[in-house]
Amino acid sequence: MSEQTSNVHTLPALPLKNTVLFPGLLMPLSVGRTTSLKAVQTALATEEKEIILVAQKDSSVETPTHNDLYTVGTKAVIRKMNRPSDELMELLVQGVERVVVLRVDLEHEHLQVRYMPAPLPTDTGPEVQALQGALIELAGKAIELAQPQAPPELVRMLAATDDPLRLVFLLASVLSLDLEKEQALLEAQTRVEAMSLMHGYLSHEVQVLELRSKIQNAARTEMSKEQREYMLRQQMKAIQSELGEKNPEQAEVDELRERYEKEKQNLSEEARKELERELSRLERVPAQSPEHSVLRTWAELVLELPWNTYTTDNLDIANARRILDEDHFNLRDVKDRILEHLSVLKMNPGAKAPILCLVGPPGVGKTSLGQSVARALGRNFERMSLGGLHDEAELRGHRRTYIGAMPGRLIQAVRRSKAKNPVLMLDEIDKLGRDYRGDPASALLEVLDPEQNKSFRDNYLDLNWDLSKVLFITTANTLDTIPRPLLDRMEVLRLSGYSEEEKIEIAKRYLIPRQLKETGLAAPPGDAAPDPGREGYEAAGPALAPPPAQPRVVIPDETLSALIRGWTREAGLRRLERAIGRLMRKVTLRLVESNSDEAVTVRPEDLPEMLGPEPFTQEMARKEVPPGVVTGLAWTETGGDVLYIEGTLLPQGKGLTLTGQLGEVMKESAQAARSWVWSHAERLGVDLERFKETGLHIHVPAGAIPKDGPSAGITMATAVASLYTACPARSDTAMTGEITLTGLVLPIGGVKEKLLAARRAGIRRVILPTANKKDLRDLPEPVRNEMEVIFADRIEQVLAVAIPDLHDRLALVEPKVA
């Protein structure tokens, strides 16, 4: 081969895979390809031991030719050679200079290249210096991120490298760059180009490193926080044991144990065994485990329950009666029942407590009566509302295995009451819900059965608890929605509505004093004798400055009476109390505005001005009624009501039409009434021929309110009789009673409410079944005196009294007049 230029030389060559050798740097190489081994051998057989290293464009090519290699390579000296095996050589090569490969041939079984030295660029200038500084700074950052513990001389050594290209090559050799990037650095035409490229690569590397160290740091802090806590705990334990103190978990368990030892003799045998077992388990369970807190709260509950704590009953009957009378007016049944129980307790301290159910319209004082009973008995009082309760677990608790399990409301109430014999009031028992989660009413069956509740088992407590000493008082507005078995277990005490006289009395004794206290007015002595302890001047707000000497308000009975009649229509007292409160506030306003301390007397004629026009007109009774319309009496949840049963003939219909949302019982009752009239048509003087083609329609207003029950039987019979005979019934007479097909009049319920309703409506004459005579006892004296009550055994008697025109036709035994 002929050399054209002295600059062109020939040397054996090694193709490099995935890497580039930079001039001035050392690099270990493994050589395995036969051609390469041959090339090395050839190179070693020279005095200089030089070889050309050129990178392969594609590392998968095993026998590269000219086109597979880059044109810029490096001349290197083989400094050391070692053979781990016959087919492999390990070389240590050092780059000497950059070369441009002109031709690659396969000669003597190895690659032989013709090359020309291509000296490295040597351009200088401010840009080179600036880039050099930036590179050193970036490299420092990278070293710090990649190897925080790297010796500082590393950076110093980089900084001391005065040849900028050598710096670039050094960095490239440690950066594990792609082949393309390394080759680009090697081929760079200027130093600036090489350094700019390197700057880019290094910045990217620094970003990656920063991100990585961020992730690692996050993971590390996470871990070290836990480790730290663990370490601190261990140290704390060590310190505590050094100081002879116990760790808090142990202290907690010890405290529980201490309490247990104190309570031990009170607990039941079962509770003792269970608690001992759970306490020793508690010692073994680590405090971090959720079970620990479950066990602890359970043990606390067991220790807090009043296993053997009883309040002493106040067995002084007179005193109890005084307290009951103080709080509530009348309500004799309930008070007597309580006093009876007290007497029983006096004779037999182990007597089972009764389970009472107070039924009555809203606002008659059922709930407050419970409180009063507790006060009279000297027992602790706890109250829970069952209204809307629809989850059985609420009552009986969740099993301890559930997270967030709690004892049921009953056990919680017992815990709060701190005694084994409290008065427990279960409010609104008629409003229990029920759904797929179970039926709380059925759970109550066990609770409210004196035979079973000796060993009530709460799911959470999981120990028998004796509820038999608890005096249960339940309240309800109606019995209809209470399941039969539940109702069966309770002693039902009815609180019927109050009469006007009772209301006046209650207002004077309780409502007015309470409202006086609320508004800061005090009634003058003499009027409305209040409980001296319950009112006073202390409630007078600071807004009333200068303090009024003695502001007074007097509400005479006539005013109260007018208020009750015109502004309220209720069985209870809530509206009345609100109305009195409003009255008081008006008076207060007037007093404060006029700055006077004159006693104000509220007259009935002042009421419309103070409270607005009366919303209820008193005279509800119809003055004149046509034949076929009869006044009936009904019992409702809010007390009694007067209703008119209207009948009319249908000229072209047939049969019986009943409207007004009547229930089955009421419909059947209407049919029985009509059948009786038809079967006695002759006696009543009814011409049956006339009515052959005539239908009958009975309507009971108000049409939107559902009604049911048999107690309108005689009313409907009277209406039918009045219609067929065309004789009007007396409009001043109301009646109630069940009718049989043979004309018997059977007793009904709710007499007191019905009579009070009649009286409220201005009706003074009432027909009742004879069997209900006993119920008159419940009526307040003035009502009884005012009303004319006629008792009847048979419908004929009813008709004779109600329809004057029929009196003679039904010549019967005169009905007795009460």
Next chain:
Amino acid sequence: MRFFPSETGQERRQQWPAVDIVRTIDGWLLRFELAGVRLEDVNLQLGRRDIVLSGVRRDHMLEQGCSFYSMEITYSRFERTVQLPTDLSGARFNLEYRDGILLVRITEAA
């Protein structure tokens, strides 16, 4: 990215030839380990405070038809700079090559 200390340390260790610097009564003695180097391939450059030894070790013991099985002796160009804590202007130099060691004797100006 990994900076192995050995990688950079190697750079320094690879400084060859190794040299001993000895203080003598009247000056310095530098002993370069230069086995297998022909004296005509060595060049000594003198500065005010430093001495630069450069040259090349050639493999002049090659035999026809033989090939390396392994190679630990480095045959290549070398350059070594030695700095001395004295001003060398006016000093006298004496070179001697004995048993593979190049001795550079420096007698300082009195």
